[in-house]
Amino acid sequence: MTSIPPTPEDSSDLIASETPLDPNQPTKTDAPFPVVGIAASAGGLEAFTELIRHLPTNTDMAFVLIQHLAPDHESLLSEILSRVTKMPVHQVQDRMMVEPNEVYVIPPNTQMTLVDGMLHLAPRQKSYGKYLPGDIFFESLAADRGNKTIAVVLSGTDGDGSLGLKAIKVAGGVTFAQCEATAKFDSMPNTAVATGNVDFVLPPQAIAAELTNFGRSPFLFDSEPLEVVQELTEPGDALTTIFALLRTTSGVDFTLYKPTTLDRRMQRRMLLYKLESLEDYAKYLQEHPAEVQALYEEILIHVTSFFRDPETFEQLKVQVFPTISQNKSTNTPIRIWVAGCSTGEEVYSIAICLLEFFSDRATVPPIQIFATDISEAAINRARSGLYLESQMEAVSPERRNRFFIALANGSYQITSPVREVCVFARHNLGGDPPFSNLDLISCRNVLIYLSDSLQSRIMSLFHYSLNLTGFLMLGTSESVKSSSDLFTSVDEVAKIYARKLTLTRPLFSFTTNPYPVASVDSQQRVTENIANNFDLAREVDQLLSNHYAPISVVINDQMHILHLRGDTDLYLKLPPGSTELNLLVMAREGLMIPLRTAIYQAQTRMALRKAETLVV
Numbered sequence: 001m002t003s004i005p006p007t008p009e010d011s012s013d014l015i016a017s018e019t020p021l022d023p024n025q026p027t028k029t030d031a032p033f034p035v036v037g038i039a040a041s042a043g044g045l046e047a048f049t050e051l052i053r054h055l056p057t058n059t060d061m062a063f064v065l066i067q068h069l070a071p072d073h074e075s076l077l078s079e080i081l082s083r084v085t086k087m088p089v090h091q092v093q094d095r096m097m098v099e100p101n102e103v104y105v106i107p108p109n110t111q112m113t114l115v116d117g118m119l120h121l122a123p124r125q126k127s128y129g130k131y132l133p134g135d136i137f138f139e140s141l142a143a144d145r146g147n148k149t150i151a152v153v154l155s156g157t158d159g160d161g162s163l164g165l166k167a168i169k170v171a172g173g174v175t176f177a178q179c180e181a182t183a184k185f186d187s188m189p190n191t192a193v194a195t196g197n198v199d200f201v202l203p204p205q206a207i208a209a210e211l212t213n214f215g216r217s218p219f220l221f222d223s224e225p226l227e228v229v230q231e232l233t234e235p236g237d238a239l240t241t242i243f244a245l246l247r248t249t250s251g252v253d254f255t256l257y258k259p260t261t262l263d264r265r266m267q268r269r270m271l272l273y274k275l276e277s278l279e280d281y282a283k284y285l286q287e288h289p290a291e292v293q294a295l296y297e298e299i300l301i302h303v304t305s306f307f308r309d310p311e312t313f314e315q316l317k318v319q320v321f322p323t324i325s326q327n328k329s330t331n332t333p334i335r336i337w338v339a340g341c342s343t344g345e346e347v348y349s350i351a352i353c354l355l356e357f358f359s360d361r362a363t364v365p366p367i368q369i370f371a372t373d374i375s376e377a378a379i380n381r382a383r384s385g386l387y388l389e390s391q392m393e394a395v396s397p398e399r400r401n402r403f404f405i406a407l408a409n410g411s412y413q414i415t416s417p418v419r420e421v422c423v424f425a426r427h428n429l430g431g432d433p434p435f436s437n438l439d440l441i442s443c444r445n446v447l448i449y450l451s452d453s454l455q456s457r458i459m460s461l462f463h464y465s466l467n468l469t470g471f472l473m474l475g476t477s478e479s480v481k482s483s484s485d486l487f488t489s490v491d492e493v494a495k496i497y498a499r500k501l502t503l504t505r506p507l508f509s510f511t512t513n514p515y516p517v518a519s520v521d522s523q524q525r526v527t528e529n530i531a532n533n534f535d536l537a538r539e540v541d542q543l544l545s546n547h548y549a550p551i552s553v554v555i556n557d558q559m560h561i562l563h564l565r566g567d568t569d570l571y572l573k574l575p576p577g578s579t580e581l582n583l584l585v586m587a588r589e590g591l592m593i594p595l596r597t598a599i600y601q602a603q604t605r606m607a608l609r610k611a612e613t614l615v616v
Contacts, residue, residue: 138164344382
């Protein structure tokens with residue numbers, strides 16, 4: 001038996017979906033029983049027969065097979081499968097309700113979705129030349145069953161199912177793929193594994209054994225949500241320990257994330273390891289440092305794709321690009337920040353749209369697109385510009401030919417002209433200094449995962465970062481209602497907003513910790529930070545210094561920026577290719593040598609140094 005244990009996500013290969021899973025809403029744990037979706041193509045019948053043969057008849061799960069079938073031949077699948085299991089096997093009819101301990105088989109020439117426990121059939125349709133019934137069903141399964149979902153990809157000759165696995169993981173479900181050694185055709189399971197979204201790679205018989213074990217888990221069958229993330233009470237409790245371990249590893253304070261997001265992610269990890277209490281999981285994290293990193297990456301899983309919500313990108317060309325390109329010269333760049341860029345699909349989508357917008361113009365201003373994410377793994381994937389065929393579903397043939405290079409292994413790479421306008425860097429919206437003098441900020445489907453207080457702070461940060469005529473673009477489930485004093489709606493459907501003029505500048509500072517932060521040797525300090533104790537004198541000092549103090553930068557002995565105050569754009573910039581907030585890396589031309597000299601003299605002489613008449 002071959003098994004790949006859960007490994008850290010790289011936040012990549014996310015699915016295209018009209019609406020992301022909203023962490024404001026609890027996962028659908030009130031669904032009465034789990035549903036297992038199985039996608040298969042060539043060779044899949046043998047694999048599924050082997051799987052179902054080794055399943056007991058009382059798992060209290062429903063099993064739905066999405067098998068690629070010849071469109072013009074009657075299917076005998078239900079009769080064949082009935083010979084190897086005592087569970088009832090049905091060829092699905094439209095609007096059939098699913099029941100536990102029964103098997104459902106998709107009919108020929110159809111695609112199928114699950115809505116409110118009911119299977120809906122529709123004529124199958126191609127997406128850019130391909131049928132993807134597995135992806136379609138997995139996405140609907142995740143939306144309908146939440147964390148009571150399990151997805152399995154078996155033998156097949158294409159990449160169907162690999163995109164839908166991301167939806168399953170975001171919902172808190174578990175994913176399997178058939179191991180290469182037992183797959184008659186390994187393209188489908190191998191493509192699924194390549195996305196990084198598969199929890200277990202096993203032969204069919206072992207998949208059946210794991211499904212049987214999962215059938216005993218309270219996380220799959222309790223009628224009420226198991227809220228593992230609750231109010232912190234004691235410095236030594238399990239949740240405080242988990243947050244401290246995460247912060248030690250990543251430098252990120254996840255107490256500022258919404259509890260429902262954390263619930264979903266932690267429950268999924270506990271299910272994988274068959275742990276039933278948060279105390280057991282905290283102990284497991286302490287004993288297995290790699291699992292801390294795995295949990296960290298999994299919390300950061302967000303849904304993304306190329307040209308997601310296509311009408312939004314068309315509105316950029318109509319309502320945003322004409323405005324931000326006015327009065328731009330060959331010396332005045334268009335500056336865009338994509339915050340929470342994940343694996344880069346949206347970054348490149350915006351870059352492509354902007355290049356298309358300027359395609360018929362004689363002169364084009366410089367384009368600078370800053371793309372940031374809290375996940376280093378996601379940034380590395382984005383920077384490579386490499387994408388699987390399965391991730392290219394929404395990219396038209398014309399755009400593929402113009403902006404992508406088809407590689408011999410079947411994947412695609414973004415062309416150099418697109419990559420050269422994009423700069424990727426790790427950045428924590430909750431603490432790191434922002435960019436400034438921006439024409440557009442895109443932050444789609446990130447704020448919905450954060451607490452209200454952090455959302456408010458980030459909206460003020462965005463207002464600070466934008467030019468007077470700048471725009472903000474949010475996700476389909478987000479709005480600026482709580483910050484209506486800072487932004488006004490331009491297109492509520494496309495979630496495009498314009499910066500408002502305000503009489504006063506926002507009063508806040510931008511502070512950051514180096515990565516990773518100090519080790520967790522004092523949980524009391526962590527708890528105090530989480531509790532956000534209010535110190536009036538400190539807050540007054542902070543407000544006054546933000547408002548009246550001169551522009552300043554605090555650095556450590558490695559020249560890493562720890563704290564910024566004021567608009568530093570005249571002195572600092574993030575050059576192309578930079579991935580760190582280093583003072584000497586960010587210093588503008590003319591400043592580096594005198595700045596380095598002054599810092600050296602201040603360090604060696606322990607005295608104030610002043611440099612004048614500098615030309616920047």
